[in-house]
Amino acid sequence: GSGTQGSFSFGNAGGRTAFQNFLTGNAGGVCGSTCTYTEPTIEVASQFRFQRYEFYVQDSWRPRPNLSLDFGIRYSLQPPVKDQNDVLTNFSPALYDRSRAPQFTTPAATTLLVGSGDFTNGIVIANQNSQHGRGIYELDKNNVMPRLGFSWDLGGKGTTVVRGGWGIYYDQALIGIFLQNAFVNPPFVSNPVVLNPQLSNPGAGTSRTAVPPVALIASSDPFVTPRTQQWNLGVQRKLYSRGVIDIGYAGSAGDNLIQPVDINAVLPADVVATGGVINTARPYAGYAGITMRQTTAKARYHGLLVGFRHDAGRAGLLSIAYTLSQTKTDATNDRDFIDLPQDRTNLAAEYALARTDRTHVFTANYVYELPFFRDSKGFAKEVLGGWQVSGITQFWSGPPISRVVNGTTNGSRRGIRVNQVSDPFADLPADTPGGVYYFNPGAFAPPADGTYGNTGRSIFRLPGVNQWDITLSKNWYPSKGTRLQVRADFINAFNHTQLDPGSIQNVCNVATTATSCAASTGNFGKITGTRSPREIQLGVKFFWN
Numbered sequence: 001g002s003g004t005q006g007s008f009s010f011g012n013a014g015g016r017t018a019f020q021n022f023l024t025g026n027a028g029g030v031c032g033s034t035c036t037y038t039e040p041t042i043e044v045a046s047q048f049r050f051q052r053y054e055f056y057v058q059d060s061w062r063p064r065p066n067l068s069l070d071f072g073i074r075y076s077l078q079p080p081v082k083d084q085n086d087v088l089t090n091f092s093p094a095l096y097d098r099s100r101a102p103q104f105t106t107p108a109a110t111t112l113l114v115g116s117g118d119f120t121n122g123i124v125i126a127n128q129n130s131q132h133g134r135g136i137y138e139l140d141k142n143n144v145m146p147r148l149g150f151s152w153d154l155g156g157k158g159t160t161v162v163r164g165g166w167g168i169y170y171d172q173a174l175i176g177i178f179l180q181n182a183f184v185n186p187p188f189v190s191n192p193v194v195l196n197p198q199l200s201n202p203g204a205g206t207s208r209t210a211v212p213p214v215a216l217i218a219s220s221d222p223f224v225t226p227r228t229q230q231w232n233l234g235v236q237r238k239l240y241s242r243g244v245i246d247i248g249y250a251g252s253a254g255d256n257l258i259q260p261v262d263i264n265a266v267l268p269a270d271v272v273a274t275g276g277v278i279n280t281a282r283p284y285a286g287y288a289g290i291t292m293r294q295t296t297a298k299a300r301y302h303g304l305l306v307g308f309r310h311d312a313g314r315a316g317l318l319s320i321a322y323t324l325s326q327t328k329t330d331a332t333n334d335r336d337f338i339d340l341p342q343d344r345t346n347l348a349a350e351y352a353l354a355r356t357d358r359t360h361v362f363t364a365n366y367v368y369e370l371p372f373f374r375d376s377k378g379f380a381k382e383v384l385g386g387w388q389v390s391g392i393t394q395f396w397s398g399p400p401i402s403r404v405v406n407g408t409t410n411g412s413r414r415g416i417r418v419n420q421v422s423d424p425f426a427d428l429p430a431d432t433p434g435g436v437y438y439f440n441p442g443a444f445a446p447p448a449d450g451t452y453g454n455t456g457r458s459i460f461r462l463p464g465v466n467q468w469d470i471t472l473s474k475n476w477y478p479s480k481g482t483r484l485q486v487r488a489d490f491i492n493a494f495n496h497t498q499l500d501p502g503s504i505q506n507v508c509n510v511a512t513t514a515t516s517c518a519a520s521t522g523n524f525g526k527i528t529g530t531r532s533p534r535e536i537q538l539g540v541k542f543f544w545n
Contacts (some may be wrong), residue, residue: 004200006039025199037205041190046182047084048175053077057146066153076143076170078225080135081178088126088178089185091218092135093263096122101286109279111210112286120187121286124221136178137223143170145284147207163248164233175256177293178221184217204282213279213288218263220294224256234305235346242257252299258363259297259331264290265344273414273452291340294538296347297327299354316368316388327357338402342417343452353400353458360464362395391470391493398465398501400458406446407507408514416442418508418517424460435526437498438462440516444508462501463527468493481545488538495534503529 014030021031038262058072102117102375104110112119127134149165183189197205234248262284270281284290295445310318330350331339365387371387406413414456424439431437439460447453473487492498505524508517517524 001094004040004043006037008197008199008202009036009038010490019203022199026197027200029198029205031195031196033195035196035205037194037202038191038207039202039462041192043168044087044183044188045085046087046179047419048081048179049084050081050175052172053078066156066222070147070149070150070165072073072147072167073220074145076080076145076172076225077139077141078143078170078172079139080132080137080223081175082134083126083182086125086127086134087182087188088134088136089181089188089415090121090124090130090221091185091292092124092218093122093284095371098285101284108275109277111212114209114211114326117286121450122284123186125187126234132221136181137219137221140222140225142229143225145169156371157278159238161236162234163236164231166231167229169228169230171228173223173226177217177258181215181219184215186214211288215288216264216290218290218292220292220296221422222295224295226295227255229253229255242312242441243308243310248305250301250303250305252301254297254299254329256295257297257299257329257331258293258295259341259347260339261292261294261344261347262340263292263344264288266412267343267345267411268416268452276412278404297329297331298351299327300396301325301327314369315371316390317365318364320364321362322361325357325361327354327360328352329354329483332356341412342403350457352456355399355402355458357458358464359397359461360395361397362393362408364393365392366393386476387472387474389470389472391468393469394465394467396465400461401407401504401506401520402502403457404444404455404459404506404508406453407509408446408512412449413446413512414416415454416447419447419454421445421516429525432526434527435505435523437525438499438504438527441508441520441525444517445515446512446517447509462504465531466496466498467531468496483543485541485543486539487541488536491537492532492536493534497533498531499527500529500531501527503527 008022010018010026010031011034012018013021013032013034014028016024016030018034020212021035026035037324054074054076055073058070061069063069097118099120100118102112102119102121105113124130124136126136130136132138145168147165147167149167150163152162154160154162193208193211194202194205195208197203230250232250232253233249234246236244236246238244264287266278266281272276274281279285279288302322306322308320310320312318327349330341330347330352332354341347343349368389370387370389372387376385404418406416408414408416420443422440422443424443426440426443428437428440444455468490469491470493471487472490473485476484477486505522505526505528507522509521510517510519510522
């Protein structure tokens with residue numbers, strides 16, 4: 001919940017230090033506005049209730065002994081989330097009336113005048129003014145999910161099998177996105193501030209007459225159930241007695257996926273038009289940012305998947321998997337502040353490689369028993385024979401960079417993506433002790449006031465994975481049903497330096513008058529960390545039945 005206890009803050013005033021004002025309890029009321037008391041009006045405790053109903057019919061048919069067909073259809077009904085205490089809230093642009101917005105106290109428009117206008121302008125409250133009763137979004141009744149699949153044994157000998165399938169799936173949205181509305185939005189979430197309070201009677205102070213605009217979290221209405229289509233087609237072939245290869249194609253298409261959009265974000269040109277006053281340039285005056293979780297995103301995946309397995313029995317095994325794929329989306333929705341579109345009026349510009357995209361993924365795992373002294377006897381067999389090498393080898397493409405943004409304090413440019421003016425991988429500056437330059441900062445420049453940067457999301461790829469994990473082990477069998485094993489695990493066995501893509505510095509901090517990011521403060525353009533170095537673990541294990 002939001003907490004039940006109030007909070008005092010004491011400052012220097014009235015000829016006393018902050019600690020003296022605390023010790024005296026602000027007796028005499030000399031602290032003024034430097035001392036405050038804040039207390040939530042209520043404790044917001046959400047008790048969600050929701051139902052989900054699923055109905056399905058399915059059948060399998062074998063028209064021939066070597067051919068199987070599967071059919072099915074599923075229907076899902078997911079009534080809107082409700083709260084036992086009806087604390088669910090939302091923001092509806094259709095209910096907002098700009099003429100009812102609270103007044104700003106100064107031309108800088110940083111605070112609102114308490115008592116002026118409507119501080120719940122456009123707010124929807126469950127079981128009060130919501131057109132959906134105790135819910136805050138419309139019930140989606142269109143969740144029909146057909147499924148098809150087949151398996152065909154070519155020749156009927158089990159050596160070559162073709163498989164395929166297609167289906168539609170609907171996903172119930174995370175309940176937390178509605179929970180956050182309840183813990184952020186007015187009117188239930190309110191923390192009045194009393195100025196010049198006394199410890200003996202905090203309410204005896206004066207109420208604050210100016211408050212900053214609050215940020216909201218909202219959910220789109222209608223809130224369409226997110227949908228995913230998935231399909232695949234593949235063939236599995238037995239190459240020889242111990243070897244099998246599997247080649248397939250898999251794809252998916254996600255629609256009506258959750259996309260966070262700050263519908264109250266300022267447009268750079270509007271900020272310039274208002275002389276840099278951000279809050280008056282917002283479309284919904286009286287509020288700060290309004291993060292709308294709306295079901296407008298999409299995702300597309302296509303992948304070629306190849307697998308090979310050789311099973312040599314006691315001698316060992318080898319399994320190789322390779323995927324060539326591409327994943328594109330306009331919102332991965334794992335961190336709102338990254339997924340927020342640069343331009344709320346042009347959501348299509350956000351469609352790019354997803355941060356989960358890896359073009360090449362190669363993974364091999366293997367077990368091999370060394371043949372030396374395996375058939376010997378006595379000391380040679382016990383000490384030198386029966387050693388086994390196993391491991392996992394991975395070569396993966398790196399993730400795309402999420403974005404490269406401007407970090408200057410100028411309100412019309414802060415957080416906006418930069419301009420690319422040259423090749424970011426040409427003429428890299430010399431490395432410094434603080435990190436390795438991965439791209440050239442001078443290849444980027446802050447956009448001009450009133451404009452967006454010309455770069456999109458995922459404009460280049462970060463370092464990938466080159467990892468060898470190897471184990472050397474030896475087993476002894478002291479008696480029937482027991483086994484003693486000694487082993488050495490070499491993680492990143494060759495101690496290959498792998499740059500950590502998560503440490504990339506992608507914010508250009510330069511003066512507002514700068515025309516290049518070359519002089520950016522901090523580590524812009526650098527990777528400042530690496531993945532783990534080689535680690536060796538030694539162990540002894542004893543097994544018994």
